[in-house]
Amino acid sequence: MRQQRLYVFPEYFELRPLSEDEGSNLLGGSEALTGASVGERFVVENTRDNQHCYLVNLAIKSYLELFRQPRSEEAALEELARQAGCPTEAIAPTVRTFFQRMRRAGVLRSAGTDLQEESTWALTPGQVLGEYRVGALIVDKVDVALHHARQVGTGLPAVLKVFVLQGPRAKRERELFEREFSLMAGLAPHENICRLLAFHAGEPCYAVLEYAGTTPIRRATTNVCLSLPERVRIGAEALAALAHLHHHGLLHGDVHSRNFMLTDEHRVKLIDFGLARRSSDAAEASSVPHGGLPAFMPPERIEPGSLSISSRPGDMRSEVFQLGVLLHLILTSQEPFPEKVLWRRLAQSIRAQPAPRAVWAPEGERIPDALADVIGRALAKVPEERFPSAVELLEAWRRDARTLRARERAHP
Structure with missing residues (x-):
C-alpha cells in the first residue's frame, strides 16, 4: 500500500489578524472571505520576505493550523469533518480544491523537505535562452517566474515565463505548465490573444510570449x-x-x-x-x-x-x-x-x-x-x-x- 505523503504549514509563514489599515485587497481566493466578518480576517504572511500572501477567514486559519504538525490530506479531511459533525463526503470536494490551491501557492509543503528543494531559482538579466535575452524580473511566484526579454538580433520585446519549482510537487505542476502552452500552441492565432512565440520543454522549461504591455x-x-x-x-x-x-x-x-x-x-x-x-x-x-x-x-x-x-x-x-x-x-x-x-x-x-x-x-x-x-x-x-x-x-x-x-x- 502506498504511503500517504505528509504536508506541513512551514514555520516561515505566520498567521496574524488583519489590521484595520491594511484594507481588503490582499491576494486570496474568494472562498478565503466566506463568512468572514470584522475581527475574523487573518493574514498569511511570509516572514522571509515580509510579503502578505493571503487574506483568510477563521475557518481557513484553523485548517492551516492543522498542518503545524505534518499530516496527510486525508487525515486533515477526517479531522475537519469530525469538527463539523458531518460525513467527509460532504466537505471533501471543497477541502480538496482548497488543499490543491494551498500546495500550488507553497503555503503547504511536503513535510521534511529541505527549503532549497522547493525553492525557486532566478534567471540572470543578460542571460540568453534560445533566441531571447533575459531582462528584468516581472513576477516571482512559487512555481513560475516572469521576466522581460528581447529577441537577440531584432530587439523585439517579449515575456519569458519560466517554470522554477523544484521538489516533490514539481512533477504535477510542470504537467499543468506544459499543458497551458500545448493549448495555446493548438489555438489559431487571434489579434486580441497573447501569442505563444516559443516553448522549450527541456531544462529550464520556459515559454516565450508576446509582450502585451503593462x-x-x-x-x-x-x-x-x-x-x-x-x-x-x-x-x-x-x-x-x-x-x-x-x-x-x-x-x-x-x-x-x-x-x-x-x-x-x-x-x-x-x-x-x-x-x-x-x-x-x-x-x-x-x-x-x-x-x-x-x-x-x-x-x-x-x-x-x-x-x-x-x-x-x-x-x-x-x-x-x-x-x-x-x-x-x-x-x-x-x-x-x-x-x-x-x-x-x-x-x-x-x-x-x-x-x-x-x-x-x-x-x-x-x-x-x-x-x-x-x-x-x-x-x-x-x-x-x-x-x-x-x-x-x-x-x-x-x-x-x-x-x-x-x-x-x-x-x-
Missing part, C-alpha cells in the same frame, strides 16, 4: 479619460478574444479584468491560460484548478445556503457572466458588484440582487440603451437567460456598436 484593462478604463466609442471598442476586442476561444471549444478559466491587457498601441490582449480547458472534456473539468476573482464570480458557482464557492466548474455561460462584469467596468469604470466588501455580502448581492444598469460613462456620456441591454442579458442570474457563449455576445455588441457609430456620423 496596463491591465481595469487601470486603463478607470484612470484614463476615454470617449464612449473608445470604451465600446475596447469592450468589443475583449469579447473577440473570448469568442475566439469559445468558437474553438475552449474555456479561459479565469476571466477577469487583470487578465486583459492594453498594449502600448491600446489594443486588447488576453493573457494567462494556466486554467484554460476544453469545454467538453470532463477529465479536465475535474483536474484543472478553477479560477475567478470574487467580484466576477457567476451566481451559479455560489452555493445558496453556505455562500461558498461551488466545486462545480463554470461553462461558457459562466464566462459570459464574467464578460458582463467586465463590460460594465469598461463602460462605467465601476464593477456591478463592488469587491471591497465582505465576501458574504458580495456573494448575496451576486446571487440575489439585480445588477445595476450601465447608464453613464465616466466622462458624462450616456450609454446607449441597446448596449446596456446587452450587458444586462450577460449578467442574468439564470445561465439559460444569458447569451449561450461569447460568440453570440460579441455579435450583439458589434451590432449595437455599429448603430452607435451610425448615430455619431448622423449627428457629429
Whole structure:
C-alpha cells in the first residue's frame, strides 16, 4: 500500500489578524472571505520576505493550523469533518480544491523537505535562452517566474515565463505548465490573444510570449479619460478574444479584468491560460484548478445556503457572466458588484440582487440603451437567460456598436 505523503504549514509563514489599515485587497481566493466578518480576517504572511500572501477567514486559519504538525490530506479531511459533525463526503470536494490551491501557492509543503528543494531559482538579466535575452524580473511566484526579454538580433520585446519549482510537487505542476502552452500552441492565432512565440520543454522549461504591455484593462478604463466609442471598442476586442476561444471549444478559466491587457498601441490582449480547458472534456473539468476573482464570480458557482464557492466548474455561460462584469467596468469604470466588501455580502448581492444598469460613462456620456441591454442579458442570474457563449455576445455588441457609430456620423 502506498504511503500517504505528509504536508506541513512551514514555520516561515505566520498567521496574524488583519489590521484595520491594511484594507481588503490582499491576494486570496474568494472562498478565503466566506463568512468572514470584522475581527475574523487573518493574514498569511511570509516572514522571509515580509510579503502578505493571503487574506483568510477563521475557518481557513484553523485548517492551516492543522498542518503545524505534518499530516496527510486525508487525515486533515477526517479531522475537519469530525469538527463539523458531518460525513467527509460532504466537505471533501471543497477541502480538496482548497488543499490543491494551498500546495500550488507553497503555503503547504511536503513535510521534511529541505527549503532549497522547493525553492525557486532566478534567471540572470543578460542571460540568453534560445533566441531571447533575459531582462528584468516581472513576477516571482512559487512555481513560475516572469521576466522581460528581447529577441537577440531584432530587439523585439517579449515575456519569458519560466517554470522554477523544484521538489516533490514539481512533477504535477510542470504537467499543468506544459499543458497551458500545448493549448495555446493548438489555438489559431487571434489579434486580441497573447501569442505563444516559443516553448522549450527541456531544462529550464520556459515559454516565450508576446509582450502585451503593462496596463491591465481595469487601470486603463478607470484612470484614463476615454470617449464612449473608445470604451465600446475596447469592450468589443475583449469579447473577440473570448469568442475566439469559445468558437474553438475552449474555456479561459479565469476571466477577469487583470487578465486583459492594453498594449502600448491600446489594443486588447488576453493573457494567462494556466486554467484554460476544453469545454467538453470532463477529465479536465475535474483536474484543472478553477479560477475567478470574487467580484466576477457567476451566481451559479455560489452555493445558496453556505455562500461558498461551488466545486462545480463554470461553462461558457459562466464566462459570459464574467464578460458582463467586465463590460460594465469598461463602460462605467465601476464593477456591478463592488469587491471591497465582505465576501458574504458580495456573494448575496451576486446571487440575489439585480445588477445595476450601465447608464453613464465616466466622462458624462450616456450609454446607449441597446448596449446596456446587452450587458444586462450577460449578467442574468439564470445561465439559460444569458447569451449561450461569447460568440453570440460579441455579435450583439458589434451590432449595437455599429448603430452607435451610425448615430455619431448622423449627428457629429
